[in-house]
Amino acid sequence: MKRLAKWRLMSLLTALAFILSGCGEPYLSALRPAGEVAEKQYWLMKLSTGIMVFVILVVVVIFIIVLFRFRRKSDDEIPKQVEGNHMMEIIWTVIPIFLLLILAVPTVTATFDLADVSPMDKKNKDGTRDVLVVNVRASLYWWEFEYPDQKIVTSQELVVPTDEKVYFNLKGSDVKHSFWIPPVGGKMDTNTDTINKMWLVFDSKKAEEAGNVFYGKCAELCGPSHALMDFKVKAVSRADFDKWVKDMQAVKDPAKPATADAQAGQEIFNNSCIGCHAVTPANTTPEAARQGPNLTNFGERDYVGGILKNDEKNLKNWIKEPDKYKPGSTMPGFGHLSEEQLDQVAAYLMGLKVQE
Known part of the structure; x- marks a missing residue:
């Protein structure tokens, strides 16, 4: 009875795990990609998962076949003694290598592609760049976003144009944090002693479906309010982004309060x-x-x-x-x-x- 009770409890916990795995908000899901980086990472996730499922199925099928076909028929039976099968050894050596290549080639290619941030280092004569660069600084427990070429600093709300690469310099001011916008791309740490660089693309169609708003989080345990270290991302058209920049640049001194x-x-x-x-x-x-x-x-x-x-x-x-x-x-x-x-x-x- 005790064993039965344990199995019932295990079955209940398993069912709850499956149910809870479906909870959450679409704008916080990495399984609903909303940009070029997220699409590539999601495709690699599906590829690796497919290979793993394939290997599991093959092993299970072979196990079942061996279990029934080669089981002992009687206590006196002595199985046929086989020293080895060169063909089988070649097969189970070549197939894993082949599967690793299928996974490794696109993974390495995507890794080098996502790590290419060279355009953000190319400056014009006036010191500006042709691409948008945002300096992200993480602190306990808030986010700062600096647009160096536009000479703008803001906090908690990141504003970006859609359908173009946005480059980020990531830095932490106190402890290690991690910059993550789940639907748009994987996380990257913000260190206190080094600057990490990355780029993201915000898809305009996906952004429109999400109300032009995404939500970012800190993905590195950084203290008691780690779970509350969120920020908002407004993904807008290039025209709307240029208007926002112009309006922000027009603020030289705070206006005199009206009341x-x-x-x-x-x-x-x-x-x-x-x-x-x-x-x-x-x-x-x-x-x-x-x-x-x-x-x-x-x-x-x-x-x-x-x-x-x-x-x-x-x-x-x-x-x-x-x-x-x-x-x-x-x-x-x-x-x-x-x-x-x-x-x-x-x-x-x-x-x-x-x-x-």
Whole structure:
């Protein structure tokens, strides 16, 4: 009975594993490729899985045939003594080599192709490049995106054009993280001592199906809020991307807040937060001084801290106790602010918009 109970429990756990394996969101699935890199990686996954299934089926079939055809008929039977079969030895040596070649050739080819980032090193006379380059910097627990040729720095929301290669320089500012946009391409680490490089292509049709939004995650265990270290990707047409760049570049100084509350909030912000957070996209601020996310277009973002819906209630709660929502966050809490002051800071931040 105990054995039967164990088998029932094992069967239940197996069934739950199959059910849970189908859970999740389409925009976080690596099995629904939405770009050239993801397509190549997905094809290699299918190829390797097909080869493995083929080998398993062949072994199982041979095992069953041997089990029934060559089983002992009686206790007195002595099997035929065979010292070896050169033909069979050649077959089971050649076939694995052949299968390895089938897998190795496209894998090596794809690896060299995906590792080719030479276009991002070719600069024009004015120092700019013909391709889009984004410097990604990962910190506990937020993401910074710098467009060096466009002289723009933003955070938490990556904006990219579709149907063209986007090149990335990946770096970590404190511990090792990993940059990953599941439907668009495999992860790559952001190290503190070296810069990793990669490229991705965001397919316009897939992006449209996803509402022109993908979601990225940190794929390297980096601390207590690792699971909450998310970022948003807006994949738009080249025309819309150029417009976004133009609008961001037009922000030289933060506009004067429209309301009295927002003006009071700006004063509180300048006295308490400006040391870590910038409210202009210009990348003249040294990297070491950018200790918190850039807030230039905070009012347009969908999330506070990358995880909470962007509204005044969540924003005020985040300002008071960021560690409550992201344990281990380096942002200090401002619970000492009065409710009126929190309302004023929230009014100021919600008014930081570049595009309506």
